[in-house]
Amino acid sequence: MNANFINNFFLTSSVVLYFVAFSFNTYAKDTSYLKGSEVGPRGKISKIGLENNLELYKFDEADSCVDNSTQIRTLITNLSKSGIVKVELFGKKNFMKKSGKLRRIRVPADSERVSLCINVPAPGEYALVSYHDKDGNRKLKKAWNLKPKEPYGVSNNPVIESLRLPRWAEASFYVPQEGIEVVINLVKP
Structure with missing residues (x-):
């Protein structure tokens, strides 16, 4: 009975930790760039970036x-x-x-x-x-x-x-x- 309890405890704990880590990684910081946007995750998109529909910034030039x-x-x-x-x-x-x-x-x-x-x-x-x-x-x-x-x-x-x-x-x-x-x-x- 003790072994069964321990196995269930670790299995449940692992599943909970996985979902907590997954949700943190998914929602903690949005680094995606929506093509055509004037602002990206790192700041304002450069003129060249806007013209080419790419995530390019002034510091990239x-x-x-x-x-x-x-x-x-x-x-x-x-x-x-x-x-x-x-x-x-x-x-x-x-x-x-x-x-x-x-x-x-x-x-x-x-x-x-x-x-x-x-x-x-x-x-x-x-x-x-x-x-x-x-x-x-x-x-x-x-x-x-x-x-x-x-x-x-x-x-x-x-x-x-x-x-x-x-x-x-x-x-x-x-x-x-x-x-x-x-x-x-x-x-x-």
């Missing part, structure tokens, strides 16, 4: 391209004409870590190639990481083994055969005072 300035003039290729292109700028410290990015830019994927510029704080070594968010949900879709299901790439376009992140030495490049041009050819999974 690329910098103006200026010749001979300390910036990275970037060309992203192998895109389809939908969703968002996300580009992140990293320094050597905290490369490929979520909190390590120096800058994040999101632009509409409105053609098979997208050009954008990123100002850098000073000449030095940097790396770029990019992916094509085809459905525009601001998240990289991944398979069960964590391999991306959406097109992705890094600066210098290294060939990475195994399931690992690119290394700093493979992706880094030097940005001189007058800036540099970088091409990222996205890999389709």
Whole structure:
């Protein structure tokens, strides 16, 4: 009788905790974006976001391209004409870590190639990481083994055969005072 009571107690407790956790996750914070809205979960939608019916904010925008300035003039290729292109700028410290990015830019994927510029704080070594968010949900879709299901790439376009992140030495490049041009050819999974 004691064993039966204990089993029922733990089963009931587990079910109650599951529903409490599920309802908290579902209703605690609404991070969804209703297409066409002028305001998203992170603030006011930018003009570019409204024009393209995407969740894009002012802080997502690329910098103006200026010749001979300390910036990275970037060309992203192998895109389809939908969703968002996300580009992140990293320094050597905290490369490929979520909190390590120096800058994040999101632009509409409105053609098979997208050009954008990123100002850098000073000449030095940097790396770029990019992916094509085809459905525009601001998240990289991944398979069960964590391999991306959406097109992705890094600066210098290294060939990475195994399931690992690119290394700093493979992706880094030097940005001189007058800036540099970088091409990222996205890999389709």
